Amino acid sequence: MQSLQKIAVALTYPPALTLVLLLVALLLALLRWRRAGLTLAALALAWSGILSIPMASDAVRGVLERQYPSVDEEHLPAADAIVVLGGGMGYRWVNRPGVTAEDLGSSRLAAGARAWLAGRAPTVVLSGGGDNGGDEDASEARRMASAIQRLGVPSSALILESKSRNTRDNARYTAALAEQHGFHRVLLVTSSLHMPRAVLQFRNEGVDVIPVPVREGAKRNTFRQQWVPSRRALWRSGRAIKEFGAIVMARLQN
Structure with a gap:
């Protein structure tokens, strides 16, 4: 069970899940299900591509961050x-x-x-x-x-x-x-x-x-800060996805 949890945590980092999906897509292509393989490969690349955009990462994180506003x-x-x-x-x-x-x-x-x-x-x-x-x-x-x-x-x-x-x-x-x-x-x-x-x-x-x-992070004032993909945005997206998964697990354990 603990090993499965470690694997699940690893897959919260978008490139890790993308790599797994690309391997599955390759397998589908080898089995002559090329259309399904191409579709899955496109989705896998889009997954990491979108989540590497700072504004997209902020939007995913915002679902959690806005639940409890800051108080002086x-x-x-x-x-x-x-x-x-x-x-x-x-x-x-x-x-x-x-x-x-x-x-x-x-x-x-x-x-x-x-x-x-x-x-x-x-x-x-x-x-x-x-x-x-x-x-x-x-x-x-x-x-x-x-x-x-x-x-x-x-x-x-x-x-x-x-x-x-x-x-x-x-x-x-x-x-x-x-x-x-x-x-x-x-x-x-x-x-x-x-x-x-x-x-x-x-x-x-x-x-x-x-x-x-x-609150974490900094203000994004320039086009580059908002829209140019980065590894840090991917990492921040992965942290948010990990939190979503952990919340589900906490509710199931209750």
């Missing part, structure tokens, strides 16, 4: 804790001289720091494990803790959840922390693309969450 930190309600989900980022800004939370508009950690600095909750839970061999010091949560302290959140306000390897784990282990520490309502910080799945998983675990989505 000062307008957020009070909560018992702020939960920031790891995103596998390197936090390269951490050594930038004079960096502040206001400088990092697309950072989950910065959004969590801004909410804490605005007094929305007294505690910040950093949830992220990853492939660290069980070593908490090597977990993403530990890296997140070092980075968010640069933004003004003291270690005394932090709780680290370093066991999770996916969003379902984030929700399960955070639910345990909520019960342990008496958290009844939390501000959930993750990317706007990831937010619909995260909210679903956390509510499945009985956690009362208030979404705090963080």
Whole structure:
């Protein structure tokens, strides 16, 4: 089952599915079903071609990103804790001289720091494990803790959840922390693309969450930025398709 899930995730990247479909099209042609093979090949190439266009990629992602609009930190309600989900980022800004939370508009950690600095909750839970061999010091949560302290959140306000390897784990282990520490309502910080799945998983675990989505990407002002195909647009499309599939799986697991 796990192997099938890995294959399904790999196929969310448009060129991977295109290659598989082209191989099937070749097989159809060899079996003398040339018209079906040509049709399938054309569809396979169109699949990646369209999704490599930045505006098309933005449209696919927008279906998820628009579900939870961004809210300024000062307008957020009070909560018992702020939960920031790891995103596998390197936090390269951490050594930038004079960096502040206001400088990092697309950072989950910065959004969590801004909410804490605005007094929305007294505690910040950093949830992220990853492939660290069980070593908490090597977990993403530990890296997140070092980075968010640069933004003004003291270690005394932090709780680290370093066991999770996916969003379902984030929700399960955070639910345990909520019960342990008496958290009844939390501000959930993750990317706007990831937010619909995260909210679903956390509510499945009985956690009362208030979404705090963080927008990704940049404005597209020129024709090239909007319409010229790129590998980055393909990658962004693949992330959205992966989220759609993961949401379906989360609903089936509920």
